[in-house]
Amino acid sequence: MKLTPLVLGLATASLLGCVDEKLGTTQGETFEEYLAQVQREPGTGRYVLDWDIVVSTEAQVYEVWKQSQSGQALSIYSVGGQDIKWSPAMQKALTYCVSNNFGARKAQVVAAFEAATKQGWELYGDVKFIYDATQDANCNANNNAVVFDVSPITGAQYLARAFFPDSPRIERNVMIDSSAFDPAQTGNITFTNIMIHELGHALGFRHEHIARPNQQTPGCVEDNAYRTLEGYDALSTMHYPQCGSPNNTLALSLKDQTGIALVYGAARVPVAPVASVTSPADGATVPLSFDVVANIVDDDITTVELYIDDVLDQTLTTGPYTFQVDTTPGLHNLEVVATDSGGLTGSQPFSVNARDGNGGGGGNGDGDGDGNGNGNGTGDGTGGESADITGGCSTSSGGTGLGMLLLGLVSLVTRRRRS
Numbered sequence: 001m002k003l004t005p006l007v008l009g010l011a012t013a014s015l016l017g018c019v020d021e022k023l024g025t026t027q028g029e030t031f032e033e034y035l036a037q038v039q040r041e042p043g044t045g046r047y048v049l050d051w052d053i054v055v056s057t058e059a060q061v062y063e064v065w066k067q068s069q070s071g072q073a074l075s076i077y078s079v080g081g082q083d084i085k086w087s088p089a090m091q092k093a094l095t096y097c098v099s100n101n102f103g104a105r106k107a108q109v110v111a112a113f114e115a116a117t118k119q120g121w122e123l124y125g126d127v128k129f130i131y132d133a134t135q136d137a138n139c140n141a142n143n144n145a146v147v148f149d150v151s152p153i154t155g156a157q158y159l160a161r162a163f164f165p166d167s168p169r170i171e172r173n174v175m176i177d178s179s180a181f182d183p184a185q186t187g188n189i190t191f192t193n194i195m196i197h198e199l200g201h202a203l204g205f206r207h208e209h210i211a212r213p214n215q216q217t218p219g220c221v222e223d224n225a226y227r228t229l230e231g232y233d234a235l236s237t238m239h240y241p242q243c244g245s246p247n248n249t250l251a252l253s254l255k256d257q258t259g260i261a262l263v264y265g266a267a268r269v270p271v272a273p274v275a276s277v278t279s280p281a282d283g284a285t286v287p288l289s290f291d292v293v294a295n296i297v298d299d300d301i302t303t304v305e306l307y308i309d310d311v312l313d314q315t316l317t318t319g320p321y322t323f324q325v326d327t328t329p330g331l332h333n334l335e336v337v338a339t340d341s342g343g344l345t346g347s348q349p350f351s352v353n354a355r356d357g358n359g360g361g362g363g364n365g366d367g368d369g370d371g372n373g374n375g376n377g378t379g380d381g382t383g384g385e386s387a388d389i390t391g392g393c394s395t396s397s398g399g400t401g402l403g404m405l406l407l408g409l410v411s412l413v414t415r416r417r418r419s
């Protein structure tokens, strides 16, 4: 494989110090910016494109640049007309652990995965990777509590390798070779961007250089089990630099960002639930047994809780959100709290005056004035997400049609997996 010697030829870059800026796009750059990155052949000054193609004039370089600015992103793994991708249920429950065997390097791996997911793919596609640190001590291919494991390896031929959504659990690992931690080996490609590339495979994306028209560079030709989403993108993070990409940082391209949305839908801005109580009215007089009817607006509610006098009384996980309450005579402060899969909350406090018999007095409107409650939650609620989603994900992680696909694809997978 040509990756190592070619990548070695690139200038070195620091690793984590520039994670955020490296996640920016190289797509949409001006021709001048593009031209400045093109290598010049020593001695002749000719432009070296595609690592081993030489052109002499700026006009020729311009044609290549122009081509790279059109077309759309990414190539999805596709067999027999069927895309190999995660199901809607799984795409937002991609749990993983990071092996303690990384030792002193573990923190760097954890940080890079956060950057490659939360600040990477998840910004553009409706997918969610969930780090489950509770599995780190037992983070290997036999751990079925997570969808995949992130584990170290030494002496591999690759910097890192991943898997595809239809891979069996035993192969669902991101293996990171010790060489990936060595800037002298990775050149302009940040550690985070290596992980973005690998997670691209985990999301079903093939190497983009296989979709390059007339791709003939040795080591860059693979197979036809892919579907280009909207053409060829020379700047994709899934495109090896040495296979004809001017994007030698492996940063997500603009078209990677739109491409993932074509497969998984656009990333959704987290919106806190809105909770309101339709019955009883705030301050109403009620019998000792009464229903609390709540109206919850959100598309991924995980729990709706009813608190009575600050004590959790009941929890519902699906609508209709009607609580049957039995309480004691007197004034009670109640609150309905809705929590979504992102850990965001919305709540509605209210009070009732419970009376023995049939009530009937109507609302006395004493409203205790704590109407604000805790309002809508903010922040990303990471901890809550993990807890909410992890439990439901692992059983369906096998994917479908595995057996049928595996036999014919083992050799392809092996070949493709190299970094």
Ligand SMILES: [Zn+2]
Pocket (backbone or CB within 6 Å): 197, 198, 201, 207, 416, 417, 418, 419
């Ligand atoms: Zn790859």
